[in-house]
Amino acid sequence: MQMQTRSMPAARRCGGGGGAQLPLARNRVGASSRAVGSRALPTKKARVVTPPKPDPLDPPAVKRADNAGPVVTSDVAAVILGGAESDSRRLFPLTEKRTLPAIPIGGNYRLIDVAMSNCINSNIFKIYILTQYNSTSLNKYLSRTYNLGGGVPVGGSGFMEVVAATQSPTSQRWADGAADSVRQWLALLGTATRARAINYVMVLPSDQVYRTDFSRIVGFHRDNMADITIVCREVQEARADHFGLVRLNKDSTILEFQEKPTGENMTSMSMDWEDISDFLKDGILDFQALDSQHGGPGDERAYIASCGMYIFSREVLEELLAVPKSRDFGRDVIPNAIKSGKKVMAYHMDSFWDDIGGSVEDFYNFNMAIAREEIDFSFSEPGQAPFYTCPTNLPPSMLDGVDLHSTIVGPGTFISGGKIIESIIGTRSIIGSGCNIAHSVVMGADYYEEEKKWPRAVSATYPPIGIGKNCIIDKCIIDKNVRIGNNCQLVNKEGVHESMDRIKEGICVRDGILLVSKSAVVPDGTII
Numbered sequence: 001m002q003m004q005t006r007s008m009p010a011a012r013r014c015g016g017g018g019g020a021q022l023p024l025a026r027n028r029v030g031a032s033s034r035a036v037g038s039r040a041l042p043t044k045k046a047r048v049v050t051p052p053k054p055d056p057l058d059p060p061a062v063k064r065a066d067n068a069g070p071v072v073t074s075d076v077a078a079v080i081l082g083g084a085e086s087d088s089r090r091l092f093p094l095t096e097k098r099t100l101p102a103i104p105i106g107g108n109y110r111l112i113d114v115a116m117s118n119c120i121n122s123n124i125f126k127i128y129i130l131t132q133y134n135s136t137s138l139n140k141y142l143s144r145t146y147n148l149g150g151g152v153p154v155g156g157s158g159f160m161e162v163v164a165a166t167q168s169p170t171s172q173r174w175a176d177g178a179a180d181s182v183r184q185w186l187a188l189l190g191t192a193t194r195a196r197a198i199n200y201v202m203v204l205p206s207d208q209v210y211r212t213d214f215s216r217i218v219g220f221h222r223d224n225m226a227d228i229t230i231v232c233r234e235v236q237e238a239r240a241d242h243f244g245l246v247r248l249n250k251d252s253t254i255l256e257f258q259e260k261p262t263g264e265n266m267t268s269m270s271m272d273w274e275d276i277s278d279f280l281k282d283g284i285l286d287f288q289a290l291d292s293q294h295g296g297p298g299d300e301r302a303y304i305a306s307c308g309m310y311i312f313s314r315e316v317l318e319e320l321l322a323v324p325k326s327r328d329f330g331r332d333v334i335p336n337a338i339k340s341g342k343k344v345m346a347y348h349m350d351s352f353w354d355d356i357g358g359s360v361e362d363f364y365n366f367n368m369a370i371a372r373e374e375i376d377f378s379f380s381e382p383g384q385a386p387f388y389t390c391p392t393n394l395p396p397s398m399l400d401g402v403d404l405h406s407t408i409v410g411p412g413t414f415i416s417g418g419k420i421i422e423s424i425i426g427t428r429s430i431i432g433s434g435c436n437i438a439h440s441v442v443m444g445a446d447y448y449e450e451e452k453k454w455p456r457a458v459s460a461t462y463p464p465i466g467i468g469k470n471c472i473i474d475k476c477i478i479d480k481n482v483r484i485g486n487n488c489q490l491v492n493k494e495g496v497h498e499s500m501d502r503i504k505e506g507i508c509v510r511d512g513i514l515l516v517s518k519s520a521v522v523p524d525g526t527i528i
Helices: 085-089 112-121 136-145 178-189 214-223 237-242 263-267 273-280 314-320 329-339 360-372
Strands: 076-081 126-131 159-164 200-204 208-210 228-235 244-248 254-259 303-313 344-348 353-355 398-400 403-409 414-416 419-425 436-438 472-474 476-478 507-510 513-516
Touching (some): 076 112, 076 178, 112 126, 112 136, 112 208, 126 178, 136 159, 178 200, 178 314, 178 329, 200 214, 200 314, 208 303, 214 228, 214 344, 228 237, 228 273, 228 329, 237 303, 244 273, 254 329, 254 344, 273 344, 303 314, 303 329, 314 329, 329 344, 360 403, 360 419, 360 476, 472 476
Parallel strands (some): 228 344, 419 436, 436 472
Antiparallel strands (some): 200 303, 208 353, 244 254, 507 513
8 A cells, every 4th residue: 555645734823913824734755845936126226215104013024135125015905806707607616606716726725815825925914805706705714714804903004804896876886897896996995094005006816826925026116116017927829818918128118918819919919038038037047947838948939928916006006997998907907008108017927827717627737736746836835935724723634544646635634545646635525435536626525514413314315525435536626515425436437528417416517527516416326
């Protein structure tokens, strides 16, 4: 029997008074620590700007890489987009009962943890989350994990505030697009006393995975006297039409922005590699080392994509959003800013970054990549800034006679025998003996069934939560609280690429991946 287990050390609470805990890390024997660097700041001279007077309760300013002085982040607010209906539709049925940023990833996290953790680790503690669609699960998770609301200080004068979309006497409609959501938030911001000291607004999506230091990006924005800074990186020509593309001059000023162009429009956004050498100089110069989504020597021309992360000087954002027809940042706000002469800069994201909210396939591939350790990213990288997650106080996982290969196992899991290959096994998963699970994401459960006061009697047609005995599961995503009986085979036997024929049973196929919806019931002996 060969076992590769990743132990889950006891949880630790994060500093700063919040309810978030240091995530339960996985450890692989013999694994080496990989550095995931952030971009060094430019050394060219900047105008003299008097930084805001720090709040005496705020944490120390972040030290700059170029010794140009500390980066003050107390006047920066992060606005995290909490997922619209159009965003959530792409990952249905995982978003049937939750919004996109509430989807579990990596065995022990939610998508929202990425943006939240990067903000906290960058000393950015004024955080707003804008919610609109199917947000109950997200709201509960935020209140339990980042218990910063109600004026409880985080890092001194910091706070986390959920701003739900609403209608008012002056606005009788819901937000239409990300920029429209931020516009409605700005109207509320003007009436908030604690928001008066905010000079910079950082707009972040909630469906991306990365580890970066936002304080460096804030310093870059100030040093270059930018009106807007867009986080960007190089992409392969074959994938360029999936992103908003920018065309730069040699000092990283953005000359043109097009949202997901195709054909000749996309070709017109390409550049010579030499022309963007300054943009890339602090990043990865060995293109052979770039992962599969980024540009390399096989591409004759360079394509630079927007990562969808923006920093605005506050007065510039207010001016641009005063135009009512501007509903989307990529299609409206950024192109209009460039045309009106605003200084829009590109900051090079030189560490791992991936947008996993575009399709079920993107989400699945990322989870498989971290299980196989194929990418330069891990939620529990030794020596790197941590990712935070909800405190659960669960016991260590118990694995009895299990053959594990390239698998991440979350806390509170019980597995009896069997074989698991290249998979993610989430929190509170219960897997019966004799199971063979491969290339799958099992999200686990929100509770142990024994915790319910009045549990329903189990039977062959209504098995207990978890996976029964002698099941074969391959290339599946199994959502939380799913009941799978004994002797089931979930393998997409017919090789279907897309099917919604059994969606009423909570089962469908998207991008060739078999999905079982949250709380679905799969009776004994089911073969799909």
